[in-house]
Amino acid sequence: MIEENEFKKVCKLSDLKEKIGQRFFIDDVDVALFKVENEVFAVSNMCLHQKAAIIYDGFVEDGFVTCPAHGWQFELKTGRVPSGIKGLDKYEVKIENDDVYVKVFKKILKW
Numbered sequence: 001m002i003e004e005n006e007f008k009k010v011c012k013l014s015d016l017k018e019k020i021g022q023r024f025f026i027d028d029v030d031v032a033l034f035k036v037e038n039e040v041f042a043v044s045n046m047c048l049h050q051k052a053a054i055i056y057d058g059f060v061e062d063g064f065v066t067c068p069a070h071g072w073q074f075e076l077k078t079g080r081v082p083s084g085i086k087g088l089d090k091y092e093v094k095i096e097n098d099d100v101y102v103k104v105f106k107k108i109l110k111w
């Protein structure tokens with residue numbers, strides 16, 4: 001089950017540096033935020049490979065972020081790996097004036 005939250009104000013657009021990720025906890029979700037050419041992308045900060053919370057520290061190039069630990073790549077627009085099968089959770093972003101809002105969701109296991 002997926003629990004969707006509301007948009008939350010996270011930071012100013014001017015706080016984000018081009019292609020330099022930042023980490024935010026939004027409604028208890030660990031999120032990596034990237035600004036690339038005035039577009040902002042929000043993905044899960046948890047790498048799929050070894051569940052390391054380091055995506056925000058990744059290298060950004062050609063629309064992908066590369067995990068600094070072992071080089072797995074994820075598309076910023078979709079969160080997917082290059083083969084397209086699975087990937088990081090991708091969150092909605094909206095920008096109003098200079099404010100960046102992100103809407104996260106949580107995956108909840110029901111037993």
Ligand code: FES
Binds near residue numbers: 047048068070072
């Ligand atoms: S932890 Fe990200 S590639 Fe290994």
